[in-house]
Amino acid sequence: QRRLALDRDRVLPAHRAQQRQRDAAHRPQCQQGEGAVVGEQGPEPAERPGEQGRIHAADDQGEQHRHGGRGPAGAGGCRGHGAGHYNPLPPHGDPRVGPRIVAPGSPPPGEANAPSPAAPRPTRPLGPKSGRRGGASAAALHASPARADALASTPGTARRTATREEDSVRQDIDRLMRERGLAGMVVFAYDRYNTAFYYATGQRIHYGMYVRAADGRAHLIHDAMERDQAAQVGCECSSFAQHQLNDLIEREGRPARAFGVLMADTCASLGIAGPVAFFGDLGAGFAYDMLERALAENPALKVDRGHPDVLTLARMTKSADEVEVLRRTSQGAVAAIERLREHLGQLKRDGDHFRNGNGPVTLGGLRHLLHEEFLAHGLEGGETIVSQGRDAGVPHNRGNDADLLRAGAPLLVDIFPGEAGGGYFSDLTRTFCMGPAPAPLQRLFADVHDAFRLAMDRLKVGDACRDSQERVCELFEQRGHATPRTDATAQEGYVHGLGHGVGLAVHEAPRLGGPPSNTQPLVPGMVITVEPGLYYPSQELGVRIEDLVLVREDGTFENLTPARYDLEVRPGA
Template identity: 35%
Template sequence: MQRDLDRLMSERHLDAIVVEGPDGLGSANPAFNYFVRGAHLTGLVIKKRNEPAMLIHSDWELLQAEATGLVCVSSSRWNIREISRQFPERLAARVELRRQMLTDLGVTGRVGLYGTVQIGPFLALLRGLEAAMPELTFVAEFDKDLISAARLTKDAAEVDVMRAVGRKTCEVVQAAVDFIAAGVANGDDVCDAVTGKPLTIGDVRHVIDRELAARGLVGEGTIFAQGRDAGLPHARGEDSMVLQRGQAIVFDIFPKDASGYYHDMTRTFAIDYASPELQQVYADVLGSFNAVVGEFEAGAPTKPYQTMVCDYFAARGHDTIATKYPIEEGFIHSLGHGLGLEVHEDFGFPSLTDRGDVLVPGAVFTVEPGLYYPSKGYGVRIEDTYWCRPDGQFESLTDFSKELVIPLRGTRLSGN
C-alpha cells in the first residue's frame, strides 16, 4: 500500500524516489499510474522519504494533476527555453533541466528510479545526470523493487475497484456462455439456431468484445482456444474455427477498467457434452484447485502450495514441472501470480526458484492450476482471482460457477 512507502524506503536506505512519467498511458506505466490513479497525464513523480509525493506536471494538465491528490509542481517553474539557449545540445539541455528540478526540490542522497521508459534515451539522461550530480547515488532494483513491494498489498479502495472489475468480467463470461448455449447442433458443429450458420470463435469473440465495451472494460489478448489449441496455455484461438461439440475450450479473460486495475479468470468448457477422459482431467484440475485453496493460510510461504498441486497431479498420473523440465504436457506452469495494475505483478507461486513470496494480508493474486495435452487435443485450466483480506481470510473475487459442460438449449437441426 502507498502508506508503506516511507517504511520501504527506509528499509532500502533510499532518501528519495523518482517515477518517470508515462511512455504510453495507464497500464503501459503501472508504477506511474500507481501514484496518479488512472489520470491520463504526463509528468514526473518525486517523493522524498517521510514527505508527500510531488507531481511535476504541465500547466495544460493542471486539473488532472490536482485530481490526483499529489503535491502539484508546475513544470513551468523551470524555464526550458532559457535552459535550451544555454545548452543548445538537446541531451545537455534535458540533463540540466532535470538537475535543476532535483536540486530545487531538495533531492539528496540515494535516489531510487522507477517507471516505464525508452531505455536508450533514459540511459543517456541518467549518465548525464550521474556526471552532473556526483553527490547523488542513483539506485536501480532488479527484483522485488520498492514500488512492486508497495503494490503487493491493496487498500480497501483498490479492492473495491478490483471487485467491481471482477463482477463485470463474470457478466461478460456469462454473456458468452448464453450466446453459445442458444446454438444448435449440426453434427459436430454448433450453429446459429435461426440461420443455421456455423458459429465460430470469431463470433464468440465479437460478443466478448461487445460486452466488455458495454461495461467500460478493455480486454486485450483474450484467450478462447478450442481443441489442440486449448492444450497450449497461451494460444489465443483461431477466429475462423467453428465451435465443436465435445471439444475442450479454455476461456481466459483478463480485462481492466479505466483506472488500470485488472481481473483475471479462466474457465474450461465443453459444448453439449464432454468425453469421459476430458471429464476426468477436469475433475483432477478442479480437485487440485479446491484442495489448495482450502489450505491457504495468511503468512504462509507460497512455494509449498505449488508443491502441493504438483504432488496432487503426480498422484493421479500427470507429469509436472516439479519433476520434469523442460515440460510440454501435464502441469507445466506455476500456480498463480500477483494481480493489480498489471496482469502479472511481482508475486507468485514459484515453479522453479523460490523468491520467498508470502501470502500477506492485502495481496491479490490468481489461482490457476491446469493440465495440458495438445497431443490428445485438449487442455484444462481453472482460474479465480483471490484476495487475502486484512483478517487473514481468503475471498474469491471471481463469482462464477465451475461447470464443464455448456448444454445447448436450441432444437437440433433436422437430420441430426
C-alpha cells in the same frame, strides 16, 4: 536574482551553485547586448523512445523476498500469520460446484458487525504529512529568472488535498523507502500511460515527472494540457514549459539528457541525496542516457538496484479502495463469463459445429460477445484468450477468430478485463465443452478441478506463497503428469506456476511458484489468482480453471470471481 542565488547555495551542491552564480552574473550582459535570451516555448514532446528493449521498471515480475508490502511500520509486512478460516469446499468429486470461500463483499463468518470493506485498513495508521517545500526555496531548481517560479503551483489550477486513502498509499511508499534506506523516488511518464505513475499519483497522467522524497515532500512536473489532472495529485506542481524544456533539449542535444538534467535539479531542490528508485516505461537506451546525465548533473544521486523495488513491494498488497475497484472489475468478468455460458447453451448444433441467428459460430464471435459485456461494465478486454482443441493446449495461445466452434473439443476462455483507460484488472478462466465431453477430456478436467480445490482449501495466511504450487505439483505427479519439478522444460502436463498477484497489472507480485528462494509469505491485502491447468496439445487437449482471491484482514479468503465451473454445455438443454 541575489535571493535566488542564496537559495541555490543552500540547496544545491556547491559546484552547481557556483555555476549558476556565474550564469546569473553573465545573463544581464546577454540580455542587453546580444539578445541571446530565448523566449519560453511550449513543451513539445520530441521523438518518443523506440519500442525495442523497453524497460518496465515499475512492473518487475521477479520472485519476491520476505516482505509483505503494506503494513504497520516495523512489522516487516507479515501481518496475521494465524490460520485463516473460511467455509469448506463442496464434497469431493462434484466439479460442477465451486469452492465456497466467502461471498464477495460479505463480512467474515461470525462477524456480522464487521466494518465495511471500503473503510480504511486499520493496520495502516495515518499520520501528518511532512510540510511541502514552497516559496523562495523552491526556486533553487532553475538556472534562469524565466524558470524562477516553476516550482510554484501552476497558475489557474487549484491544488487538491490528497484523500485519506491516497495519503495512506503514499505513506506506505514512504515507509518502504525509509526501510530500504532510499532518499526518494522518481517516476517518469513519457507521452504514455504507465502503472507506476498512476499508482504513485492516483492520476492517469501521460506526460510528467513525479519526484518524491522519503519524508513525503513531492513535486510534479507536467504537460500544461494535463494541468487539471496534475492539480488533483495534491502536491506542488509546475509545467514543463515553466522549466523551458524546449530550450533545455536544444542545449543538451537529446531529450533524454534534458530530462536527466531536469530530474537532477528537481531532486536537488527537494534535498534528495543518496539512493533513488527510478520508474518509467522507456526504451533501454533512452533510460540509460537519461540516468547517466542525471547522475553526472547531480553526483549526490545513486540508482537504487534493490530487488524487489519499492513499488513492487507496495503494490503487493491492496488498500480498501483498491479492493473495491478489484471487486467491481471482477463482477464484470463474472458477468461476461456467465453471459458466454448462457449464449453457448442457446446455440443450434449443425453437424460438428454450431449456429445462431447470424450463421455459423466462430471463436471471434464469442470473443466479441465477451468484449461487449466488458464495455457494459466500463471495462476493456485486452487480449482475451478464446482457444479450442490444440490451441487450448498451449497456455497463452489467444485462439484463432476464424475457427468454427466445435463439439466435443475443449474451449478454454481466459479473460482479464481492466478499467477503461488504464487501471485495475481482474482475471478469470473457465474451460467448456459443447455437448458430451470425451473421456480423456473428462479425466483431464477432473484432475485440474481436484488440484484447484486442493489449492483453495489449503490457502493459509503466513504460509510461503509457493507452498500451494508444491501441493499442486505433488497431486499432478501422483496422477502421472509432468510438472515443473519433474521437468522444467516440459511442454505437456502442468507447465506453469499456480498463480500471481493482480492489480494495476494482470501479472504482478506475489508469485505462487518460482524457485525455493521465493519465500514471500501470504499476507492480508494480497489479491492472487489460483489457476492450475493441464495441457496436451498433441492430443488437442487443454484445461485450466482460475479464480481471483482476496486475502482478507482477518485471515479469511474471498473469492472475487465465483462463476460456475461446469465443463459441459448442452445446447437446448
